[in-house]
Amino acid sequence: MLKARQPLGIVFFPAYDWAISPTHPERQERLLYTQDQLREEGVFDIGGITELKPDLATAEDVLRAHFCFPDVASVTTTSHLISAGGAIRAARTVLEKEAKRAFALVRPPGHHAMKVVHGARGFCNINIEAVMIEWLRDHYGPLRVAIVDTDCHHGDGTQDVYWNDPDTLFISLHQDGRTLYPGTGFPLELGGPKALGATVNIPLPPGTSDEGFLFAMREVVMPLIEDFKPDLIINSAGQDNHFSDPITDMAFSAQGYAQLTELLGADIAVLEGGYAIQGALPYVNLGLVLSMAGLDYSHVREPGFDAAAVRQSAQVTEYIEDVCRDILKEVRHPRGPGKGDVVAGWFTRRKTLYYDTDAITEYQTEAVRLCDHCRGVVKYETESTRNPLCLGVEAPVGACPACVEEAYRIYEAGQIKGEYRHLQLIDRVGKITSTYTG
Amino acid sequence: MLCGIDVGGTHTDAVLIGPHGVVACAKLPTNHDDLLASIREALASIVAVAGPTAISRLTLSTTLTTNAIIEGTADPVGVLVSGGPGIDPEAYRMGGHYHVLDGAIDHRGRQTGAIDLAAARPVIDAWAAAGVRAFAAVTKFSTRCPDQELALKALLADRSDCVSLGHEFSGRLGFGRRIATACLNSAVWRVYNRFCDAVEQSVAELGMTAALNVLKADGGTMPLSVSRTLPVQSILSGPAASVMGIIAVCDIAEDSIILDIGGTTTDIAVFAAGAPLIENEGIAIAGRSTLVRALRTRSIGVGGDSAISVSRQAVEVGPRRLGPPMALGGPVPTLVDALNIQNVIAVGDPRASYQGILAVAAANGFEPEEVAEAAILNAVNQIRSEVAAFVREINDRPVYTIFELLEGRQVRPTRVYVMGGPALALSALLQDAFSEEVVVPESFAVANAIGAALARPTFSVELFADTASGRLTIPSLGITRQVADNYSPAAAEGEAATCLRDYLASIGAEVEDAPIETVELSSFPMVEGQCLVGHNIRVACQVRPGVSAAYKQAVSKSC
Numbered sequence: 001m002l003k004a005r006q007p008l009g010i011v012f013f014p015a016y017d018w019a020i021s022p023t024h025p026e027r028q029e030r031l032l033y034t035q036d037q038l039r040e041e042g043v044f045d046i047g048g049i050t051e052l053k054p055d056l057a058t059a060e061d062v063l064r065a066h067f068c069f070p071d072v073a074s075v076t077t078t079s080h081l082i083s084a085g086g087a088i089r090a091a092r093t094v095l096e097k098e099a100k101r102a103f104a105l106v107r108p109p110g111h112h113a114m115k116v117v118h119g120a121r122g123f124c125n126i127n128i129e130a131v132m133i134e135w136l137r138d139h140y141g142p143l144r145v146a147i148v149d150t151d152c153h154h155g156d157g158t159q160d161v162y163w164n165d166p167d168t169l170f171i172s173l174h175q176d177g178r179t180l181y182p183g184t185g186f187p188l189e190l191g192g193p194k195a196l197g198a199t200v201n202i203p204l205p206p207g208t209s210d211e212g213f214l215f216a217m218r219e220v221v222m223p224l225i226e227d228f229k230p231d232l233i234i235n236s237a238g239q240d241n242h243f244s245d246p247i248t249d250m251a252f253s254a255q256g257y258a259q260l261t262e263l264l265g266a267d268i269a270v271l272e273g274g275y276a277i278q279g280a281l282p283y284v285n286l287g288l289v290l291s292m293a294g295l296d297y298s299h300v301r302e303p304g305f306d307a308a309a310v311r312q313s314a315q316v317t318e319y320i321e322d323v324c325r326d327i328l329k330e331v332r333h334p335r336g337p338g339k340g341d342v343v344a345g346w347f348t349r350r351k352t353l354y355y356d357t358d359a360i361t362e363y364q365t366e367a368v369r370l371c372d373h374c375r376g377v378v379k380y381e382t383e384s385t386r387n388p389l390c391l392g393v394e395a396p397v398g399a400c401p402a403c404v405e406e407a408y409r410i411y412e413a414g415q416i417k418g419e420y421r422h423l424q425l426i427d428r429v430g431k432i433t434s435t436y437t438g
Numbered sequence: 439m440l441c442g443i444d445v446g447g448t449h450t451d452a453v454l455i456g457p458h459g460v461v462a463c464a465k466l467p468t469n470h471d472d473l474l475a476s477i478r479e480a481l482a483s484i485v486a487v488a489g490p491t492a493i494s495r496l497t498l499s500t501t502l503t504t505n506a507i508i509e510g511t512a513d514p515v516g517v518l519v520s521g522g523p524g525i526d527p528e529a530y531r532m533g534g535h536y537h538v539l540d541g542a543i544d545h546r547g548r549q550t551g552a553i554d555l556a557a558a559r560p561v562i563d564a565w566a567a568a569g570v571r572a573f574a575a576v577t578k579f580s581t582r583c584p585d586q587e588l589a590l591k592a593l594l595a596d597r598s599d600c601v602s603l604g605h606e607f608s609g610r611l612g613f614g615r616r617i618a619t620a621c622l623n624s625a626v627w628r629v630y631n632r633f634c635d636a637v638e639q640s641v642a643e644l645g646m647t648a649a650l651n652v653l654k655a656d657g658g659t660m661p662l663s664v665s666r667t668l669p670v671q672s673i674l675s676g677p678a679a680s681v682m683g684i685i686a687v688c689d690i691a692e693d694s695i696i697l698d699i700g701g702t703t704t705d706i707a708v709f710a711a712g713a714p715l716i717e718n719e720g721i722a723i724a725g726r727s728t729l730v731r732a733l734r735t736r737s738i739g740v741g742g743d744s745a746i747s748v749s750r751q752a753v754e755v756g757p758r759r760l761g762p763p764m765a766l767g768g769p770v771p772t773l774v775d776a777l778n779i780q781n782v783i784a785v786g787d788p789r790a791s792y793q794g795i796l797a798v799a800a801a802n803g804f805e806p807e808e809v810a811e812a813a814i815l816n817a818v819n820q821i822r823s824e825v826a827a828f829v830r831e832i833n834d835r836p837v838y839t840i841f842e843l844l845e846g847r848q849v850r851p852t853r854v855y856v857m858g859g860p861a862l863a864l865s866a867l868l869q870d871a872f873s874e875e876v877v878v879p880e881s882f883a884v885a886n887a888i889g890a891a892l893a894r895p896t897f898s899v900e901l902f903a904d905t906a907s908g909r910l911t912i913p914s915l916g917i918t919r920q921v922a923d924n925y926s927p928a929a930a931e932g933e934a935a936t937c938l939r940d941y942l943a944s945i946g947a948e949v950e951d952a953p954i955e956t957v958e959l960s961s962f963p964m965v966e967g968q969c970l971v972g973h974n975i976r977v978a979c980q981v982r983p984g985v986s987a988a989y990k991q992a993v994s995k996s997c
Contacts, residue, residue, distance in 0.1 A: 002525070012836060015840060016960060039611040042727070
């Protein structure tokens with residue numbers, strides 16, 4: 001009988017009774033064939049592989065990671081809470097040593113959900129990785145975490161959540177933003193002033209195949225992880241780089257995904273996108289599962305796969321080599337934070353965000369206090385086509401007493417001033433979240 | 439009248455039940471070298487009381503196939519498999535005659551690679567030359583499309599005594615399980631059919647005209663004639679006999695636990711609203727998981743004959759059995775010896791129990807009574823914690839819909855039914871350990887044979903319809919047909935139930951009170967591009983295991 005070399009917990013939650021709409025890519029059918037394939041292969045009969053039931057994330061869990069306006073209930077469905085709870089269950093499994101690794105095969109995904117949430121963008125409402133990571137930090141203390149986002153779309157939401165966090169290394173490999181939603185994720189996006197170089201973007205040209213991805217992994221991702229020395233490695237495992245994916249233009253294969261997974265050696269993987277639900281997902285997910293469990297995946301191959309037919313061109317290879325070289329240089333010697341102004345000791349940037357799934361436009365000002373003792377209190381002033389002006393203020397993990405005090409002062413002053421409709425405070429030091437509606 | 443025979447590891451029990459209760463029963467030591475002799479002897483003693491023609495139905499529960507598999511005395515089997523993409527089929531190798539062919543079917547039942555029949559021919563020739571006469575042919579996703587397995591069967595037609603095809607056993611997915619199931623079925627085919635021949639002959643010689651059935655691991659029965667082609671379905675039916683027995687003799691309506699405390703093990707079963715839970719994935723034997731449905735039970739190495747081990751830190755019972763209790767001349771003290779010196783029971787020679795426990799106690803600086811008490815407590819605690827873990831596991835099973843996660847039924851047992859040798863002796867101690875009410879049924883000496891006698895036929899079917907490709911399959915019935923694009927989930931549910939009922943009628947099973955229930959019904963819209971192209975419909979129907987209502991009243995006692 002097969003036995004996993006690395007005990008693996010799998011949280012499989014296909015949400016068979018939930019869809020964005022009947023024909024939307026994010027629909028009931030999405031994980032059906034993956035489940036068929038995993039069952040037929042007998043994955044859950046393999047010694048050391050355990051199937052786990054998801055937890056149900058609470059509003060409190062969400063509020064640790066997000067500012068939700070007007071409130072958590074308005075921007076989530078039960079499905080999102082189960083999906084985030086599935087990620088939490090996976091993480092819990094690893095931290096409690098029930099398994100060496102875990103894979104949350106859940107839907108809906110989360111990596112386009114930003115720090116501030118007014119609704120759904122890119123099929124995502126809440127960032128299930130962020131909810132998971134902050135749950136972990138709340139229960140197990142400070143952890144240095146590396147997130148490697150291998151979804152074809154830039155993980156702009158996760159980048160935004162961790163923009164000012166030097167203890168979270170966020171690396172996104174994705175199809176170049178000039179050719180695909182959400183249109184961001186360029187090499188000079190390197191993180192906020194206190195976390196420069198903890199955000200890394202590797203845009204890859206359309207048509208990148210196995211060798212391009214594996215090159216970027218070996219030459220950029222792995223060395224940066226080695227420098228960072230994380231306590232945990234998390235893979236935002238989107239599977240839409242597959243050559244058969246209907247909404248992207250890349251040429252990755254199931255074998256490539258399995259090799260990438262082996263190379264990365266993530267402790268926890270969380271499913272993100274991937275919409276070739278018949279031709280790719282069953283095989284890519286199987287490859288990932290076998291790879292994470294330390295089992296032979298050499299027979300995993302898409303029906304009719306022809307490596308030569310999807311291989312990247314010589315120009316693409318050359319381009320990727322150049323880009324990777326430049327990125328490594330920029331990340332290791334960043335020239336300074338990107339767009340933004342320093343106003344009275346706060347680094348401030350303005351953002352306009354479009355929520356494509358819910359058709360909401362948001363106007364936001366993010367400001368982080370340039371504190372000498374900690375990473376600094378962060379505040380968000382935000383209004384959208386759904387909500388009038390709202391305020392979010394966070395005293396982050398490890399905030400100094402002055403920054404904690406500042407966070408409460410801003411929150412209370414906001415209530416007194418009366419110019420905000422909804423206010424939310426996250427105090428990660430005192431483990432308190434608070435909301436107020438004016 | 440209904441007759442049940444349970445050939446157990448120690449005893450062969452037989453019972454005859456009439457409309458007003460148990461008419462005759464017999465308990466004989468099992469002759470392991472000749473199971474048939476045990477059956478014949480048990481039958482003869484029943485016939486001597488009731489006469490040969492009074493028995494209308496005879497159901498057997500036997501360890502024959504289980505023993506053949508575990509002891510490795512079954513036949514060699516030539517196994518042809520095709521895997522396509524995925525886990526290397528070599529991982530599921532069974533025996534020395536195993537060959538992997540090119541060929542692939544995907545999850546929707548589309549053939550994505552032709553089966554390489556040309557490569558199969560020389561392999562079959564070589565096996566035939568080596569004297570192999572039993573075969574199995576298994577392809578991945580054959581439950582979605584059995585064509586490649588059927589092609590292999592045709593190739594084997596004139597070379598074989600028996601060919602088992604993977605899709606014939608269950609519509610459930612599980613390539614490795616399917617290989618093991620088909621292979622084991624062929625492996626025990628010959629020994630089982632000879633056994634059936636002999637049983638039929640013995641029955642005829644006794645002048646009996648009863649319908650013959652065998653008990654399955656899911657607690658249901660199947661006609662002996664049907665079991666000849668599906669002998670693997672008769673494996674591991676021992677615990678099923680006990681569980682069906684307790685259903686027969688007790689009126690169980692609520693969530694409950696069944697404990698069968700035997701000599702070597704304690705078997706645990708869980709009932710939800712009076713019905714036993716089924717292990718739908720299938721049971722494992724000799725380290726191989728199969729697709730053979732079984733009652734969901736769990737076994738721990740704590741029984742009357744479990745050895746007591748003593749150290750300065752702890753007194754533990756089991757999991758080993760090193761022989762009978764010292765009271766009966768065994769080599770080491772056991773749980774029965776501990777109960778003996780605490781005066782809970784009186785078995786054999788209590789002085790031998792005392793001497794044995796005294797020796798292990800003194801060596802660690804304890805009094806014998808201390809050790810006996812600690813041993814009994816340890817056994818009870820092991821049972822209690824295993825029950826708790828089992829219930830927790832059942833309630834923690836994965837779910838796939840929001841509805842199930844939020845509304846999924848939780849099992850909350852309120853009663854613990856205890857049977858088996860040490861049942862009565864341990865009941866007071868168990869009552870101290872469990873918050874649930876502990877019940878020891880009045881008569882359980884031959885409850886397992888009663889369970890066999892009264893068990894109803896069971897069967898299950900899985901229907902899979904894909905309206906986009908216009909195909910419907912019910913693998914275990916060998917049904918494949920075209921389906922219209924407006925085929926509905928309701929129609930699928932009706933068709934599955936009808937096919938199940940028709941099948942039961944066709945094999946002559948008594949379907950009087952066999953309730954058919956739907957255990958799975960789902961329909962997924964299938965989208966290609968932005969268009970709805972059809973529905974993917976899945977239905978699973980089963981006859982829930984249970985006992986014949988007409989006779990249940992005759993044996994049921996309030997308990």
